[in-house]
Amino acid sequence: MITIKNLHATINGKEILKGLNLTVNAGEIHAIMGPNGAGKSTLASVLAGREDYEVTEGTVDFDGTDLLEMDTEDRAREGLFLAFQYPVEIPGVSNINFLRTAINEIREYKGKEAMSAKEFMAMVREKSALVELDPKLASRSVNEGFSGGEKKRNEIFQMAMLEPKLSILDETDSGLDIDALRIVANGVNTLKSDKNATIIITHYQRLLDHIIPDFVHVLYDGKIVKTGPKELALELEEKGYDWIKEEMAL
Amino acid sequence: MSNYTENELAKDLENQEYKFGFTSDIESDTIEKGLSEDVIRFISAKKEEPEWLLEYRLTAYRGWLEMTEPEWAHVHYKKPDFQDISYYSAPNQTKKYESWDDVDPEMKATMAKLGISMEEQKRLTGVAVDFVMDSVSVATSFKSKLKELGIIFCSFSEAVQEYPELVRANMGTVVPHTDNYYAALNSAVFTDGSFCYIPKGVRCPMELSTYFRINQGGTGQFERTLVVADEGSYVSYLEGCTAPQRDENQLHAAVVELIAKDNAEIKYSTVQNWYPGDKNGLGGIFNFVTKRGICGTRSKISWTQVETGSAVTWKYPSCILKGDYSIGEFYSVAVTNNYQQADTGTKMIHLGKGTKSTIISKGISAGKSQNSYRGLVQIHKNADNARNFSQCDSLLMTDECGAHTFPYIECKNSSAKIEHEATTSKIGEDQIFYCLQRGISEEKAIGLIVNGYCKEVLNQLPMEFAVEAQKLLTISLEGSVG
Numbered sequence: 001m002i003t004i005k006n007l008h009a010t011i012n013g014k015e016i017l018k019g020l021n022l023t024v025n026a027g028e029i030h031a032i033m034g035p036n037g038a039g040k041s042t043l044a045s046v047l048a049g050r051e052d053y054e055v056t057e058g059t060v061d062f063d064g065t066d067l068l069e070m071d072t073e074d075r076a077r078e079g080l081f082l083a084f085q086y087p088v089e090i091p092g093v094s095n096i097n098f099l100r101t102a103i104n105e106i107r108e109y110k111g112k113e114a115m116s117a118k119e120f121m122a123m124v125r126e127k128s129a130l131v132e133l134d135p136k137l138a139s140r141s142v143n144e145g146f147s148g149g150e151k152k153r154n155e156i157f158q159m160a161m162l163e164p165k166l167s168i169l170d171e172t173d174s175g176l177d178i179d180a181l182r183i184v185a186n187g188v189n190t191l192k193s194d195k196n197a198t199i200i201i202t203h204y205q206r207l208l209d210h211i212i213p214d215f216v217h218v219l220y221d222g223k224i225v226k227t228g229p230k231e232l233a234l235e236l237e238e239k240g241y242d243w244i245k246e247e248m249a250l
Numbered sequence: 251m252s253n254y255t256e257n258e259l260a261k262d263l264e265n266q267e268y269k270f271g272f273t274s275d276i277e278s279d280t281i282e283k284g285l286s287e288d289v290i291r292f293i294s295a296k297k298e299e300p301e302w303l304l305e306y307r308l309t310a311y312r313g314w315l316e317m318t319e320p321e322w323a324h325v326h327y328k329k330p331d332f333q334d335i336s337y338y339s340a341p342n343q344t345k346k347y348e349s350w351d352d353v354d355p356e357m358k359a360t361m362a363k364l365g366i367s368m369e370e371q372k373r374l375t376g377v378a379v380d381f382v383m384d385s386v387s388v389a390t391s392f393k394s395k396l397k398e399l400g401i402i403f404c405s406f407s408e409a410v411q412e413y414p415e416l417v418r419a420n421m422g423t424v425v426p427h428t429d430n431y432y433a434a435l436n437s438a439v440f441t442d443g444s445f446c447y448i449p450k451g452v453r454c455p456m457e458l459s460t461y462f463r464i465n466q467g468g469t470g471q472f473e474r475t476l477v478v479a480d481e482g483s484y485v486s487y488l489e490g491c492t493a494p495q496r497d498e499n500q501l502h503a504a505v506v507e508l509i510a511k512d513n514a515e516i517k518y519s520t521v522q523n524w525y526p527g528d529k530n531g532l533g534g535i536f537n538f539v540t541k542r543g544i545c546g547t548r549s550k551i552s553w554t555q556v557e558t559g560s561a562v563t564w565k566y567p568s569c570i571l572k573g574d575y576s577i578g579e580f581y582s583v584a585v586t587n588n589y590q591q592a593d594t595g596t597k598m599i600h601l602g603k604g605t606k607s608t609i610i611s612k613g614i615s616a617g618k619s620q621n622s623y624r625g626l627v628q629i630h631k632n633a634d635n636a637r638n639f640s641q642c643d644s645l646l647m648t649d650e651c652g653a654h655t656f657p658y659i660e661c662k663n664s665s666a667k668i669e670h671e672a673t674t675s676k677i678g679e680d681q682i683f684y685c686l687q688r689g690i691s692e693e694k695a696i697g698l699i700v701n702g703y704c705k706e707v708l709n710q711l712p713m714e715f716a717v718e719a720q721k722l723l724t725i726s727l728e729g730s731v732g
Contacts, residue, residue, distance in 0.1 A: 048687050051679075076689035088684040092702025101698060102688040109689070141702065158688065 001026050001166055001197045002047075002067070007058035008222075009046045016042040018222030019058070024166070027194040031208055031233060032201045034219035035241040040201045041085060043219070044170040048082040049075050063165065076102075077109040079165030083155040083172050090142040095154065096124065098142045099161050106162065127160040131187040149180035156187040167191075168199045173207035185210030205237040218244055281338045287311065290438055293338050297407050297441070300414055310427035310437030317431045323593040324622040324654055327562045330501050330536060335470040337439045396456075400449040403458050406474050409445035416447060420478050424507040424542045424570070432503040432564075433540040436472045440505070443473035448483040448514075457712050459488040470501040477507070479514035481546075486517040488715055500525075501536045502560075508543030508551055512573060515550040516543065519711050520567075521719050524559035526726075529617075531589030534561025541567035542597075545576035545605075552579040553596065554710040556719040558726040561590060566624065568597035571605035571633075578607040581707040583719075585726045586619030586651070595625035595656075600636040600666070609640040612704050615651035616727055622654040631662040638667070644674040645703055647696075647727065697724035 002024045009017040016039045024030050034040050046053045047060065049072035060067040067075060090098065104114045115123075128135050131153045143151050152172055159167055169188070173181055188198060188211050200211060208216075208230065216232040217224045220241070225248060226232070236244075281292060290311055294304040319329060396403050402413060409417050427437035444460040460475065479485050489506075502524060510516045518541075527534025537560035543551040553567035569578030580596035598607035607627065615621040627638045644653035655672050677699060685695030701708065701720050708716050 050683055072683070072686040073689055073691055076687050082687050084684065084687075088678070088680045090681055090684070090699060090702055092705035093698050098685075098688070098690075098698065101694060102685075102690050105691060105694065106689040162688065 001028075001063060003059075003061040004047075005059045005061075007043075007046070007060065008056045009042060009053050010056055011042070011053050015056070016053075016222055017046065020219070020223055022217065022224055024197045024199060026165075026197055027192075028214045029192065029198045029200065029211060031213040031216045031230075032199060032219050032224075033203070033205075033216060033233065033236055036203075038219045039222045040219055041170055044082055044085075044168050044199075044201055047075075047168060048072065048080065073105075074109070076162075076164075077106045081159050081162055081164035081167045083152075083159060083167065083169045085171040085174065087143045087146075087151040087155055089144045089146075091144050093142050095138045095140060095142050099124075099158060102158075102162060123161060128157055130160055130190060131156045132183050133157050148175040149177060152176055152184060153180065153187075156184050160187060160191055163191075164196065166197050166199070168201065170201045171203065172200070173202055173204065181207060182210060205233040208233045220244055220248065281336055283336045284333045285335070285337060285439065289337055293439060293441060296338065297410070299410055302418060303410060306422065306427070307438050310434050311439075313428055314431065314434035314438055317434055319431050323564050323624070324620065324656070325562050325564060325591040325593050327536065327591070330470075332435075335501060337470065337472070338441055396454075399452050399455070401452060401454055402445065402447040404445055406440070406443035406445050406476070409476075413445070413447070416478070417445065417476065420509055421474075421476055421507070424509060424544050425505050425540050430540060432538040433505050436474065436503045436505045436540070439470075440472045440474045443504070444475045446475075446477045446485065446487065448479045448485045450480045451482040452480075453483065454485040457486050457488050459490070461490045470503065472502075473504050475504070475506040476509075477516055477518070478509045479511060479516050479549075481511045482513040483511075484515045486712060487519070488712065489518070489520045490523070490715075490718075500534075502539070504539045504541075506539070506541040506567075508541075510543060510545050510549040510551050510576075512546040513548050514546065515552075517552045518543070518554070518567070519715055520553075520555040520557075521711075521715055521722065522555065522557045522559050522563075523722055525561075526559050526590050527561040527588065529588045531561070534590070535559065536561060537563045537565065539565040541565060542570065543568070543578075544570040545573050545578065545602075547573035547602070548575045549573055550577040550579070552577075552581070552710070554581040554707065555583070555594075556704075556707070556711070556722065557582070557584040557592060557594060558722045560592070563590075563592040563594055565594050566596055568599070569607065570599045570601065571607065571636075572601045573605075574602040575604040575606075576602055577605070580607075580609045580611070580625075581710045582611045583614070583704045583707045583723070584612070584621055584623075585614045585723060586616065586621040587726055588617040588619060590617075590619045592620070593622040593624055595623045597626040598628070598638060600627075600629045600633040600638070603632065603634045603636075605633055605636045607636075607638045609638070609642070610706055611640075611642045612707055613642070613644045613653055614647065614700060614703070614723075614727065615644065615653050616647035618648075618650045620652045620654070622656060624656040624658075626658040626660070627668060628659075629661040629663050629666040629668070633663050634665050636663065636666045638669065640668075640670045642670075642672045643703070644672075645700070646674065646676045693724075696727055700724070700727055 004020055004022040007017050007020040008015060032040055046055060055068055100120055107114060124138055128138055133153050137150060143154060146154060172184060176184060213230050216228055216230060218226040226244060287308060290307050294307060425433050427434050446458055448454050477487055508516050508518060524535035524537055545551055551569050557563055567580060571578050578598050584592045584594050586592050595611060596609055609625055611623045613621040613623055623642045625640060629636045642655050646653055653674055657670055659668055661668060681699050682692060682695050700723055708719055711719055
């Protein structure tokens with residue numbers, strides 16, 4: 001699905017990613033953990049194509065194409081989805097209108113006809129139920145006046161609607177209470193198939209109680225320094241990141 | 251809000267240039283350039299006007315000669331040379347059409363290009379249209395149907411001939427010819443416009459619409475609109491404007507007067523898309539317009555405008571809230587791009603008790619343009635318990651444009667309640683990135699964000715106009731984020 005090799009990226013001249021390697025295959029869920037400032041969110045932004053970041057070295061292959069050569073919107077249209085750590089508010093634009101525009105742009109890119117209103121509304125009903133999102137929120141302006149939990153659920157709702165190949169969840173668990181966490185996790189688990197993949201970026205292990213990753217990676221100082229099975233997350237929770245730092249120093 | 255799909259928007263976007271920039275090859279009857287009493291007499295004679303109207307024109311003209319052009323607006327432009335304008339240009343057809351079938355095919359083609367197919371309008375939307383090309387009203391639809399209800403909707407010249415007393419009693423009562431420089435000029439040389447009268451207690455069953463078009467080069471357009479809503483009546487009135495692309499600046503100086511008698515309501519909507527000049531600021535329309543309404547007891551006047559065109563705009567649709575408990579509203583979206591300049595806003599003059607006004611202004615500046623909101627809220631001493639709420643938001647698309655807000659408040663009654671809110675924001679890179687990440691192109695993202703920003707105003711427009719306005723906003727801001 002995605003193969004990242006020796007990725008270096010800077011923002012304002014400061015190097016954040018320093019030779020990151022990662023391979024994710026279809027059907028897999030990967031968790032990326034690490035201390036503050038390790039470069040987790042930078043990785044998400046670079047893959048999604050945020051302009052503030054500059055890639056100075058390395059390659060990213062996304063399903064056979066050079067991801068770094070593609071425009072931001074084309075990456076999304078090819079099936080890369082980023083669930084934002086801080087979802088953005090767009091006043092006056094209904095969630096529905098926003099999503100319908102997105103879906104039809106993606107379909108047009110793929111040479112498909114626009115989705116009919118009926119089909120679209122049926123999909124909205126089905127997918128909003130999946131994340132227990134109040135259907136009323138679907139008619140409200142994008143994220144405007146949503147609670148923190150509603151915003152995160154709205155991200156997963158959008159993910160469900162857009163049916164991406166690769167989803168990157170950037171700290172989706174932050175600010176969620178236990179119930180919301182369960183709902184979000186349930187959404188991700190339901191959407192999982194052998195054709196898509198998920199990268200979960202998180203600080204804490206608690207989301208991983210609900211979404212079982214195939215691999216856990218530790219990102220530290222711009223590189224993946226340790227990879228292991230799901231138990232690694234528990235170990236990190238118990239020992240803290242200092243343990244990794246000490247191991248690195250050796 | 252609409253069943254207008256994003257694909258249609260995409261199609262519209264392909265056509266990024268000013269799409270009404272064509273000229274129509276219709277023979278016109280145009281007089282020599284220049285302004286004098288003789289020219290005014292010529293216009294008046296040409297229109298077979300009664301003596302009182304000629305006198306009105308001449309008085310206005312003599313007053314105008316004594317006046318100086320206003321300089322207080324936050325706009326810069328080369329003053330028009332009033333001797334270099336032709337004050338009368340009429341499509342060369344003498345007879346009034348009995349039916350739509352009689353209309354000149356070239357003219358029909360022009361209207362079709364403008365998106366006003368009268369035939370379709372008749373069948374589908376039920377909008378009565380008065381079409382004013384250059385200076386003359388060329389076609390009014392639905393007249394007989396309206397007549398059954400006693401509603402008069404016709405060109406201004408026709409009203410002068412058919413209903414002279416009605417015109418004489420109301421014309422100039424809201425905007426006197428002494429009001430300002432351009433109102434005086436208009437009063438002297440106006441050639442046509444629309445007239446509308448809604449009788450007591452009648453609710454006009456359809457939108458009334460006037461479409462203004464400047465076609466001929468070297469001309470100015472000076473039209474007058476007079477809407478009189480008698481006691482307890484209601485009317486919704488729409489006004490649309492376009493002009494061909496020309497390198498010269500053309501002058502449009504209109505006067506609109508609204509009279510809402512006791513318990514009446516007038517809703518007046520404008521989508522103004524005069525040619526704005528090219529991207530280097532060459533050419534374009536100077537849009538200097540005086541619009542004002544007066545309210546009787548418990549009546550309401552609501553102005554809604556979407557302004558995307560013109561090189562320079564100078565206009566303040568206003569309400570004189572004379573009757574007790576009357577209501578004035580002003581909803582505005584003003585977009586400026588490239589070198590466009592707009593100085594627009596409103597005046598709410600509270601005279602009566604318990605009068606209420608609402609001002610929602612959304613300015614959007616792009617390119618190197620300058621966009622100003624200028625508003626006056628005036629509470630007179632007898633206006634007990636008057637209330638005003640104003641909200642003025644500005645959205646900046648680039649680092650080179652300017653947004654300015656000049657709110658004036660004059661309050662002479664301590665029971666008044668006046669609220670003013672203002673915000674200025676730059677279009678969010680975060681918002682655009684969010685849209686891009688969902689697969690939405692930058693152009694569409696801007697369209698979405700801007701239309702969302704203007705929603706409160708767009709919601710005030712009648713449906714067909716709202717769709718048109720949405721498209722216009724997106725097209726006007728094409729490629730403008732920087």
